[in-house]
Amino acid sequence: MNLTETQLSILKLINLHREISRKELSFRSGLSQAAVTNITKELIEQKYIVEGRERISSGPGRKEVFLHSNPDRFRYLGIDIGGYRVRFAISDNNLNLLYQLDAPMADYLHEPNKLEALVSRINDFLQQNGVSPHSLDAIGVGVTGIVNTEQTRILDIPNVAFWDDLPIVSTLQQAYGCPVFLEEGGRTMALAERLVGxxxxxxxxxxxxxxxxxxxxxxxxxxxxxxxxxxxxxxxxxxxxxxxxxxxxxxxxxxxxxxxxxxxxxxxxxxxxxxxxxxxxxxxxxxxxxxxxxxxxxxxxxxxxxxxxxxxxxxxxxxxxxxxxxxxxxxxxxxxxxxxxxxxxxxxxxxxxxTFGDLEGIYGALTLAKSKLIS
Ligand SMILES: [Zn+2]
The missing domain is CATH 3.30.420.40 (ATPase, nucleotide binding domain)
Structure with a gap:
């Protein structure tokens, strides 16, 4: 993304809210309304955000237009790897779920190479839903286990054997050519509650x-x-x-x-x-x-x-x-x-x-992808 720091800070604020007016953006960012108007114009031109509904503001009869992130700007793949099941979901930029798949972890039991098997199942999932592997903008992975401090490898999943020391980030990056972010599953859930819950x-x-x-x-x-x-x-x-x-x-x-x-x-x-x-x-x-x-x-x-x-x-x-x-x-x-x-x-x-009930983990993985890509 070729955005200046100020543009990025405004984009983050817009992403944090379902919808937000320019006036509130100015209030929350400390920038002047004129500066906010310029920045949001650029963000609209670059298709990061779109204008939504209008309302008459409390000021002297002025209309206020709400802004939100452009749902079509980015597409995310979320992967939630638990001890008992593995879930995939694709969402738009506003984290609306477009497709999802839920499969038991036992399906991977006899796979000698876990990551190869994972990529093959993701490919099937993408193909079944008509999604090109190259159309993904970012992938977020949440895992119910231990992740290394660099957040590149799964070190261990306590409730399942043979998912040890797997370089999942580089494998998925190679397979899909987009940024891949890894985090422990509970932390992704906390991220989802914080950013969209x-x-x-x-x-x-x-x-x-x-x-x-x-x-x-x-x-x-x-x-x-x-x-x-x-x-x-x-x-x-x-x-x-x-x-x-x-x-x-x-x-x-x-x-x-x-x-x-x-x-x-x-x-x-x-x-x-x-x-x-x-x-x-x-x-x-x-x-x-x-x-x-x-x-x-x-x-x-x-x-x-x-x-x-x-x-x-x-x-x-x-x-x-x-x-x-x-x-x-x-x-x-x-x-x-x-x-x-x-x-x-x-x-x-x-x-x-x-907020998301049984889907908390998959929203977590998607939120991880979105928040990391935009920061
Ligand atoms: Zn224990």
């Missing part, structure tokens, strides 16, 4: 997604938490009971052994054979089912209370179908946090559902 004005927050594993990302003072070697934020592997069962990571009693839906269901089925599904038992107010939900909510609440006491976030955004089908887990989790976290931290803390 509910956390636009929230500087301190955490995103936690409960799938078959647990993914978390955290932003403190507006910055993603990474730690010294890019490993920070492994909430799923915080110990909630040192005498607990052994986790895939090798440790004992990790939150991942208590929080995910299938673990809670397995616990119920071990204790009771009245129903074959936890949700059914739960809906019938089966006491054993309710008890395992309370126990799970309590364990998640203990882990989150520790995080609240350490980082004092303003909001925790939760996701996962677990909370839709077993709302008692959510109630108990909230009760535990209220009971155990510091009361001054609790005063400000809100616990909400995330």
């Amino acid at each position: 509910q956390a636009k004005d929230v500087d301190n927050f955490m995103v936690v997604h409960f799938g078959k594993g647990i993914v978390a990302g955290m932003m403190i003072n507006g910055h993603l938490i990474r730690g010294a070697s890019n490993v920070g934020g492994l909430l799923g592997h915080i110990t909630v009971d040192e005498k607990g069962p052994r986790c895939m990571c090798g440790n004992y009693g990790c939150l991942e052994m208590y929080g995910p839906f299938q673990i809670i269901e397995e616990k119920y089925l071990e204790l009771d054979s009245t129903y074959t599904s936890l949700v059914e038992a739960y809906e019938q107010n089966n006491k054993i089912a309710l008890d395992v939900c309370i126990e799970a909510g309590n364990s998640i609440g203990i882990a989150l209370s520790n995080v609240v006491n350490l980082f004092n976030p303003q909001c925790i955004y939760l996701g996962g179908h677990l909370f839709d089908s077993l709302p008692l887990v959510l109630d108990e989790l909230k009760r535990t946090v209220r009971r155990r976290a510091n009361r001054f931290a609790n005063v400000i803390l809100e616990i909400e559902m995330n």
Whole structure:
């Protein structure tokens, strides 16, 4: 992109908002209205942004035109690699999903070369949807695992074997000839909440997604938490009971052994054979089912209370179908946090559902592509 720093700062502001007027751009950037008018004219000519709806401003009868990013300017591929499934999605520049595909991680089990297999599946996905591989402007990859500090390689995916030390960025760059950005999955979710979700004005927050594993990302003072070697934020592997069962990571009693839906269901089925599904038992107010939900909510609440006491976030955004089908887990989790976290931290803390539900990870990967390309 051949943009000056000032043009770029205005473009970023426009991208941060669904729509924004020139007047507000001037207010938020500190530039004069005349300067903003010039810059936005250039950005429109270069097709980065477009004019949208109009409204009569509060001033002396002047019309105000809203600007937003040009949906057709860039096209992104988002790749969300979890321990149990791999998702692809293509979006326009406004992150509207155009095509998506969801496949189990097990499909890759017998592939000797994981990245070759990934590229081949992406090619199939693009071809099926009539998208040319050379029409992509940027690719964002979120991975539920450990990424190296340079953010070029997947070092490890804890819940799946043989995805170790893979140079995914260079492989995809070579295959598609566009910029490729890699980030840990929870952090991409935090980016999505911050840039296009509910956390636009929230500087301190955490995103936690409960799938078959647990993914978390955290932003403190507006910055993603990474730690010294890019490993920070492994909430799923915080110990909630040192005498607990052994986790895939090798440790004992990790939150991942208590929080995910299938673990809670397995616990119920071990204790009771009245129903074959936890949700059914739960809906019938089966006491054993309710008890395992309370126990799970309590364990998640203990882990989150520790995080609240350490980082004092303003909001925790939760996701996962677990909370839709077993709302008692959510109630108990909230009760535990209220009971155990510091009361001054609790005063400000809100616990909400995330913006994109089950698609949080794929929006994360796409947001990563867009935000990195534009910065
Ligand atoms: Zn673990």
